[in-house]
Amino acid sequence: MELLWPDLPVEAAGANLRKAVHYARRHSATPTRSASKVTCWCCGRTVASTATWSGSTGAADAALASGxxxxxxxxxxxxxxxxxxxxRYEWWAEERRSKARTRYIALLxxxxxxxxxxxxxETDEEAHRAMMRRHLAAGRRREALRQFELLREALRERIGVGPDAETVALYETALAEGAEPPSAEQTVAVTLANGLVAWGRGNVEEAGRLAKRARAxxxxxxxxxxxxxxxxxxxxxxxxxxxxxxxxxxxFIDSVRRSANLEGAVFDAHLCFQEFYLYGPEGHEGAESFGRDLLAIATEAGSTVGRALAHLLLGEFALLSGHLDQACEHLEQSLTDAERAGCLSAQSLALERTAxxxxRLGxxxxxxxxxxxxxxxxxASGIRSHLVIRIHGLRVLAAGxxxxxLGAVRDGERLLAEATHVCDPCSMAFRIEAARACARANELARARRHLAEAERISGLWQGGPWSAALWEVRAELRGAAGQTAQAAALYLEAAELYSTLRSRSRRPAAEPPPATARAITSPTATLS
Structure with a gap:
């Protein structure tokens, strides 16, 4: 009943369940059995399939033990x-599915x-490396190089990391075996891969040196x-x-002055950092002058994409400051320029921010x-692992x-279950709004799972509206559990943090705190 009719009281949901079982008996050849307060529906093929694999676990374990x-x-x-x-997307089926899949992967x-x-x-690096070695042993050098590119693309898009040192060394070996010199793309690829290896090892200076070389x-x-x-x-x-x-x-200056339509690539790469600049613990003071500086640079260079990105930043600043009309003007101009330049990520962000x-306007x-x-x-953008989940967070907020x-929460949960990688900071808005919606529906366990993820993500970049929003959601959970005194104390904690952030941002005293502090986009603040 909680899964099918989460918004209904127990008695009404029970009546729905009894009616559903009645029609199931009439229209299905599979039997149902009811005893006391438990109803069992034999699901035929699906259950049989599960039983077949479950029955093979002994053989699987024996095979793995034998090697x-x-x-x-x-x-x-x-x-x-x-x-x-x-x-596939239901939490109650996840444990059994995960165990079976893990055993299957171990066998493969x-x-x-x-x-x-x-x-x-597609991010299994050991498998990619084994395929590269197989191609090289068979004299298929180009296929080995292509295998490395497939790995790089998968790791970048799905996880946001680069190949490890062993894989990079294997790629360099494949490049050295060729009669022709490496192409520009291949040279950049190996430089970037080594830079990511250095970053992973904590060698910041070497990572920076290699990144600058790759960029040049x-x-x-x-x-x-x-x-x-x-x-x-x-x-x-x-x-x-x-x-x-x-x-x-x-x-930004280098890209707009080259007039080579490279501004979008630079913006996409810096997206999360730009958002943190707006929403970070130091507030967003200086963001407007920074945006106007970028707008002047882009206008002088005649860069349409540059103007779109500068107007987007200015629109975000105005939105965060509570100047909604001004925000919509900048965002409308950003969308117009982004559409003219064909910059998908800027179009998506301008629409999202206008939404x-x-x-906030109702x-x-x-x-x-x-x-x-x-x-x-x-x-369709090159940074869908960042942008799509942000839209899901706003869908929960915009629900009527x-x-x-709760339907929007379910859609976001499906995305998170289906996608190999979703940017953690960009999912903060969804996690916060999902926790709030589930708390209001009295689905407390589900709400706590989303809150726990939000708390984990907040540790990536501490400070800013995240901390205040987390206290607010904790308060909603306590209130939903009937703990009104504890909820009131937590609301006061959230209010104090929001007030501190407002002071840092130097907003006029009459302005309310931003209704949306997302995320690197933070969640909605609804304080009385």
């Missing part, structure tokens, strides 16, 4: 798909079935995609060194329509009622 590749391959052949595939690995492993997980090579060869990767690594280094603001400005402004229908326009743009909000 025999053929025995492992034979045991893996008994696997006929995920457990309860029709309930022991059998050396790298092709099937990659079909299951990408600029000279007009390689927008590779420039974005180099910019991402430079952003990480600059953030660690406390110089991100200067780094982004210089990259946010309309939510225009929920307008906001939903804008989000509908943003969804395909976000999916609790049932609609």
């Amino acid at each position: 025999d590749a053929r025995a492992c391959a034979a045991a893996a052949a008994l696997y006929d798909g995920d457990v309860l595939p029709d309930d 690995r022991a059998a050396g079935d790298w092709t099937r492993l990659l079909a299951l997980d 090579l990408a600029l000279d060869a007009n390689l927008g995609h590779e420039l974005g990767e180099a910019s991402t690594l430079l952003a990480l280094v600059a953030y660690a060194q406390g110089t991100w603001h200067q780094q982004f400005r210089q990259e 946010e402004a309309n939510v 225009n929920r229908a307008v906001a939903v329509a804008l989000l509908d326009r943003a969804v395909p743009l976000a999916h 009622g609790l049932v609609e909000a």
Whole structure:
């Protein structure tokens, strides 16, 4: 009843369940049994499939213990798909499905079935490396190079990391075996890969040196995609060194003055850092002058994309400051320029932010329509792992009622379950809004899971509206559990933090705190 009718009282949900079972008996050949307060529906093929694999666990364990590749391959052949595939996104089916899938993957690995492993997980670096070695042993050098590129793309898009040192060394070996010198793309690729290895080892200086070299090579060869990767690594280094603001400005200037449509790649690479600049613990003081500086640079260079990004930043600043009309003007201009330049990520963000402004203005229908326009743009962009989940967070916020909000939560949960990688900071808005909606629906366990994820993510970059929003959601959970005194104390804690943030941002005293502090986009603050 909690799964099917979460918004209904127990008695009404029970009546719905009894009616559903009645029609199931009339229209299904599969039997149902009712005893006391428990109803069991035999689901036929799905349950039989699960039982077949469960019954093979002894053979699977024996094959794994023996280490025999053929025995492992034979045991893996008994696997006929995920457990309860029709309930793929339900938390209650996850544990059993995860155990079966983990055993299946272990069998494939022991059998050396790298092709099937990659079909299951395109980020499996061991499988990619084994395929590279297989190609090189067979004299298929180009296929080995292509395998490395597939790995790089998967790791970048799905997880946000680079290959490890062993894989990079294997790639360099494949490059050295060729008669022709490496291409510009290949040179940038190996430079970036080594830079990421250095970053992973904590060698910030070496990572920065390699990132700068990769960026210079990408600029000279007009390689927008590779420039974005180099910019991402430079952003990480600059953030660690406390110089991100200067780094982004210089990259923006270089890209707009080259007139090579590289501005979008630079912006995409710096997206999360720019959002942190707006919403970070130091407040957003200086963001307006920074945005106007970028706008002047882009206008002088005649860069349409640059203007779109500068107006977007100015629109975000105005939105955070509570100047909604001004925000909509900047965002409308950003959308116009972004559409003219074909910059998908800027279009998606401009629509998303305009939707946010309309939510705060009470225009929920307008906001939903804008989000509908943003969804395909976000999916088609090069940074969909950042943009799509942000839209889901706003969908929960823009919902017209609790049932609609829970539907939006379910959609976001499906995205998180289905996607191999979703940017953690960009998912903060969804986690906060999902926890709030579930708390209001009295689904406290579900709310706590989202809150726990939000608390984990907040540890990535502490401070800012995140901390206040987390206290607010904790208060809502306590209130939903009937603990009114504890809830009141937590609300006061949230209010104090919001007030501190308002003082840092130097907003006029009459202005309320921003209704949306998301995320690097933080969640909605609804304080009385």
